[in-house]
Amino acid sequence: MAIIDRKQREFERREEDILDAALLLFSQPNWESVSIEKVAKQAQIGKGTVYKHFESKDELLFKLMLRFYQGMLVTLPLKQTQSLPAVESFKTIFELVLQYHIENREYRYVVEYCGRIDFKARAKKSWRDAFKAIDQSFGEFSDPKLLEAMEKGEIAKRPIEEIHVGLAACFEGAVNMLWASTDWCSVGTDEEIVERIINFMVAGLIGQPK
Amino acid sequence: MAIIDRKQREFERREEDILDAALLLFSQPNWESVSIEKVAKQAQIGKGTVYKHFESKDELLFKLMLRFYQGMLVTLPLKQTQSLPAVESFKTIFELVLQYHIENREYRYVVEYCGRIDFKARAKKSWRDAFKAIDQSFGEFSDPKLLEAMEKGEIAKRPIEEIHVGLAACFEGAVNMLWASTDWCSVGTDEEIVERIINFMVAGLIGQPK
DNA sequence: TATTTTTGTGACTGGCGGTCATAATGTGAC
DNA sequence: GTCACATTATGACCGCCAGTCACAAAAATA
Numbered sequence: 340m341a342i343i344d345r346k347q348r349e350f351e352r353r354e355e356d357i358l359d360a361a362l363l364l365f366s367q368p369n370w371e372s373v374s375i376e377k378v379a380k381q382a383q384i385g386k387g388t389v390y391k392h393f394e395s396k397d398e399l400l401f402k403l404m405l406r407f408y409q410g411m412l413v414t415l416p417l418k419q420t421q422s423l424p425a426v427e428s429f430k431t432i433f434e435l436v437l438q439y440h441i442e443n444r445e446y447r448y449v450v451e452y453c454g455r456i457d458f459k460a461r462a463k464k465s466w467r468d469a470f471k472a473i474d475q476s477f478g479e480f481s482d483p484k485l486l487e488a489m490e491k492g493e494i495a496k497r498p499i500e501e502i503h504v505g506l507a508a509c510f511e512g513a514v515n516m517l518w519a520s521t522d523w524c525s526v527g528t529d530e531e532i533v534e535r536i537i538n539f540m541v542a543g544l545i546g547q548p549k
Numbered sequence: 550m551a552i553i554d555r556k557q558r559e560f561e562r563r564e565e566d567i568l569d570a571a572l573l574l575f576s577q578p579n580w581e582s583v584s585i586e587k588v589a590k591q592a593q594i595g596k597g598t599v600y601k602h603f604e605s606k607d608e609l610l611f612k613l614m615l616r617f618y619q620g621m622l623v624t625l626p627l628k629q630t631q632s633l634p635a636v637e638s639f640k641t642i643f644e645l646v647l648q649y650h651i652e653n654r655e656y657r658y659v660v661e662y663c664g665r666i667d668f669k670a671r672a673k674k675s676w677r678d679a680f681k682a683i684d685q686s687f688g689e690f691s692d693p694k695l696l697e698a699m700e701k702g703e704i705a706k707r708p709i710e711e712i713h714v715g716l717a718a719c720f721e722g723a724v725n726m727l728w729a730s731t732d733w734c735s736v737g738t739d740e741e742i743v744e745r746i747i748n749f750m751v752a753g754l755i756g757q758p759k
Numbered sequence: 760t761a762t763t764t765t766t767g768t769g770a771c772t773g774g775c776g777g778t779c780a781t782a783a784t785g786t787g788a789c
Numbered sequence: 790g791t792c793a794c795a796t797t798a799t800g801a802c803c804g805c806c807a808g809t810c811a812c813a814a815a816a817a818t819a
Contacts, residue, residue: 350766370668374806377768382679387809396807451666456657456729457581462765499750504742505749508722515721516714521665532714538707539715560797584775584798595799597778606776 354392357382358406361399364447375399397458401466404453407446410471411439415480425488431539432481437533440514447518454511478503495546502544509540519540564602568591568616571609576655607668611676614663617656618683621649625690635698642691643750649745653729657728664721669705688713705756712754719750724736 360382360533364373375396393399415435423431435463452458462470485502488494494502513536517529526532570592574583585606589596603609625645633641650657662668672680697711698704704712723746727739736742 368667368670372805376806379728379768386807387768388766390808391766392809395715445667455665456661456725457578459729460578467795493604495718495752498745500737500741501745501748504723504736504745505719505728507736508726508746508749509715509719509753511565511722511725512718513714513722515664516718517665520670526714526717531710535585535708535711535714536718538711538756539718539753542705542756543749545757546748546752547755585777586775589799596776597799598797600777601797604777611766 350392353382353384357384357389357392357399358403362403362445363450365400365403365449366447368511370448375506397461400449401462403449405469405473407443407450410443411436412473412476414439425484425491425493425544428484429481429488429544430537430541433537434512434533437513437517437536439534440517441529444518451515451518495548497546502546505543506540509536509541509543513540556693560602563592563594567594567599567602567609572613572655575610575613575659576657580658610659610662611655611672613659614680614697617653617660617681620653621646622683622686624649632641635694635701635703636755638694639691639698639754644743644748646720647723648726648745650727651739651743654728659727661725680755704754705758707756708739712756716750719746719753740744 357378361378364370364378364381367373369527375389376386377390378399382389398444408546415432421428451478459467482499485494485499489496513532516532516536518527520529527535552643567588572586573578574588574591577583585599586596587601588609592599599609603612625642631638669677692709695709699706723742726736726742726746730736730739730742737745
């Protein structure tokens with residue numbers, strides 16, 4: 340048993356090694372031309388071995404994306420915002436999430452790749468489920484706060500889905516902006532973008548009194 | 550001269566033919582596996598001929614994307630919204646733009662492809678300029694309305710960039726949602742998404758009184 | 760040590776984007 | 790009509806990649 344455990348651990352450690360090597364290469368602008376063979380070389384193993392751990396390049400990228408979002412979920416509840424008024428609390432969370440994206444910019448190509456329409460379309464059911472679980476975590480984290488804030492009249496009363504969809508769209512667009520900004524027509528520094536987006540999101544969050 | 554003109558026209562017509570053939574193939578879910586050779590076959594010409602018109606597959610896709618946005622610019626001013634109050638006018642425009650995306654769903658893979666971080670990173674200067682010009686058209690179309698609405702107190706006074714960034718992010722996220730919805734965990738029908746997003750955007754547009 | 764099982768490997772396959780020598784076509788002088 | 794020349798179209802070819810698989814190396818077991 341102890342042997343199986345050790346082997347198991349070694350196997351998993353190697354998986355982490357591959358992921359680390361892959362992220363190192365996939366964080367470079369030329370990431371599209373990074374082949375599995377190069378990842379294998381970086382991890383100092385053979386190409387075939389990579390396929391013992393990940394059944395496709397897509398799965399390797401998907402696992403990296405999962406690591407990114409799980410890391411985000413971990414950092415979120417650390418900052419205690421209970422004592423703040425709801426709107427301030429959400430503002431802090433928005434800032435945290437956007438900041439996390441800025442600080443973990445090395446994942447940008449990977450995360451964007453996994454957000455592509457056709458990546459999603461060919462994603463296996465288990466991947467969709469993993470993704471849904473993350474979405475759900477966010478919902479569980481924020482929905483009680485939202486409902487309470489509506490009850491207290493701090494934000495306009497309306498179907499919670501409206502806020503979900505609005506914030507999700509805004510986040511997605513904002514992240515794309517932050518991650519692409521250096522390469523494309525810049526729309527300002529990261530800080531400027533964050534500040535502007537957050538003001539806009541807060542306004543959308545509060546909503547208009549009926 | 551007349552001959553050059555005719556040849557020129559024929560050449561351009563063939564370019565349109567290639568673009569049409571390409572869109573037909575690139576609008577299918579398997580678009581990623583569509584090679585230039587298949588596009589050529591669809592257009593009933595040789596592979597090399599395609600490269601006489603477009604210096605790379607990227608350029609072909611870029612030209613298609615331009616067609617999409619130019620089409621959008623054309624449809625926008627058709628709907629006269631001058632007489633409406635600013636907020637209602639913007640609401641109508643939001644709806645028009647989102648509707649245009651829904652109705653021209655066949656461009657979704659192409660437009661998404663050209664929005665990728667690394668596509669933008671390797672884009673030639675002339676492509677960036679073409680894109681900037683489109684952005685500018687949107688600005689010229691909406692900025693006067695925005696400033697007037699601020700003056701009249703219909704929306705909160707603040708730097709116009711805040712609205713730009715917020716709306717742009719929201720649009721981008723919303724479009725992604727609409728275009729991916731069928732393939733991914735659905736967040737509602739197109740109509741529901743549009744309605745929710747628009748409410749959110751309007752709230753963000755109006756902003757909070759200081 | 761000998762045998763079996765597990766794990767690691769890189770040569771190989773089919774298919775891609777892009778190139779380029781060559782073929783096909785069109786043009787204008789005579 | 791024909792011929793020399795210019796223009797345009799072509800697909801065989803190159804280097805490269807994702808993924809496979811027959812086999813080699815290593816580890817476990819006897």
